Amino acid sequence: MTPLPPSPPPPLKRLGQHFLTDPNMVRKILAEAAIRPDETVFEIGPGRGVLTDPLCRVASRVIAVEIDKKLADYLSQTCLHSNLDLRTGDALEFDYSTLPQGTVVVANLPYYVSTPLLFQLLEQRSRISRMVVMLQLEVAKRLAGKPWGRDYGALSVLSQYCATSRLAFKIPSSCFRPRPEVDSAVVALSVIPPEHEDEYFLRDFNQTVRAAFAHRRKTLVNSFRDQGLPMTTIQDALGELHIDPKRRAETMTVQEFIDLTHAIRHHATVENIPPGNADVSIDPETTP
Numbered sequence: 001m002t003p004l005p006p007s008p009p010p011p012l013k014r015l016g017q018h019f020l021t022d023p024n025m026v027r028k029i030l031a032e033a034a035i036r037p038d039e040t041v042f043e044i045g046p047g048r049g050v051l052t053d054p055l056c057r058v059a060s061r062v063i064a065v066e067i068d069k070k071l072a073d074y075l076s077q078t079c080l081h082s083n084l085d086l087r088t089g090d091a092l093e094f095d096y097s098t099l100p101q102g103t104v105v106v107a108n109l110p111y112y113v114s115t116p117l118l119f120q121l122l123e124q125r126s127r128i129s130r131m132v133v134m135l136q137l138e139v140a141k142r143l144a145g146k147p148w149g150r151d152y153g154a155l156s157v158l159s160q161y162c163a164t165s166r167l168a169f170k171i172p173s174s175c176f177r178p179r180p181e182v183d184s185a186v187v188a189l190s191v192i193p194p195e196h197e198d199e200y201f202l203r204d205f206n207q208t209v210r211a212a213f214a215h216r217r218k219t220l221v222n223s224f225r226d227q228g229l230p231m232t233t234i235q236d237a238l239g240e241l242h243i244d245p246k247r248r249a250e251t252m253t254v255q256e257f258i259d260l261t262h263a264i265r266h267h268a269t270v271e272n273i274p275p276g277n278a279d280v281s282i283d284p285e286t287t288p
């Protein structure tokens with residue numbers, strides 16, 4: 001008698017476990033990802049393997065990181081592919097240096113942690129060629145947010161600097177078990193390869209943008225000061241670019257943030273302050 005296949009552990013809400021159960025949506029995600037046989041895929045949160053299994057059939061290798069040990073055990077017994085590299089752990093602590101260049105990210109991201117994961121994936125873009133990620137609709141809209149708009153924030157600026165993104169399609173909550181309370185969407189991001197960018201620019205850019213948005217209602221000058229940037233550096237950098245210090249972060253374009261990062265670095269060096277010295281300890285979960 002052949003042994004019965006193991007049954008999956010019950011879903012844990014606190015880990016954002018809403019499993020995709022609609023085969024049509026699985027097909028659409030795979031079509032959007034268009035994985036080539038020589039490509040490596042990085043999947044965050046493989047869950048019960050609804051995407052992992054078909055990805056293993058088309059990709060050269062699938063590296064999947066799952067935080068739930070019971071779910072990872074279940075998956076290792078049911079998703080029997082020799083090209084699956086399944087790791088148990090928190091994706092926020094994942095060692096990105098283990099990903100080959102050109103990795104494709106495909107993931108139905110756990111919503112409770114999707115914003116910090118997106119920040120992290122964008123910061124690691126030198127190893128990633130494109131991403132097809134499922135997000136709550138509200139976060140998907142933030143990726144495309146424009147100045148003055150209510151969806152515009154640090155995530156919009158960083159994502160538009162690092163990638164071009166397109167909302168591919170929406171997914172109704174009826175396609176998941178258990179059903180999430182929010183609407184979902186699949187977003188395709190194509191990474192813009194860094195050009196003429198030194199190794200610390202992205203870190204400094206990120207820091208400038210997050211400091212500016214840390215206090216959304218405050219003026220730029222007050223926001224930066226509250227994040228620990230010296231007043232002279234802020235004033236000189238804004239002055240050089242003719243940016244009114246009374247403007248707020250939500251009025252700044254991506255290009256203005258790029259120019260401002262260069263100017264802050266320049267003035268910090270001239271004024272003998274190490275770049276990136278501002279204490280920007282912002283919780284990306286709550287930073288729009």
Ligand code: SAM
Nearest residue numbers: 015018019020045046047066067090091108110
């Ligand atoms: N990919 C599956 C699907 O589409 O049905 C599951 C998606 S479910 C929305 C999110 C998955 O991410 C769950 O399996 C959950 O356990 C896992 N997860 C949650 N937090 C995680 C983290 N910090 N690191 C890695 N995996 C995580």
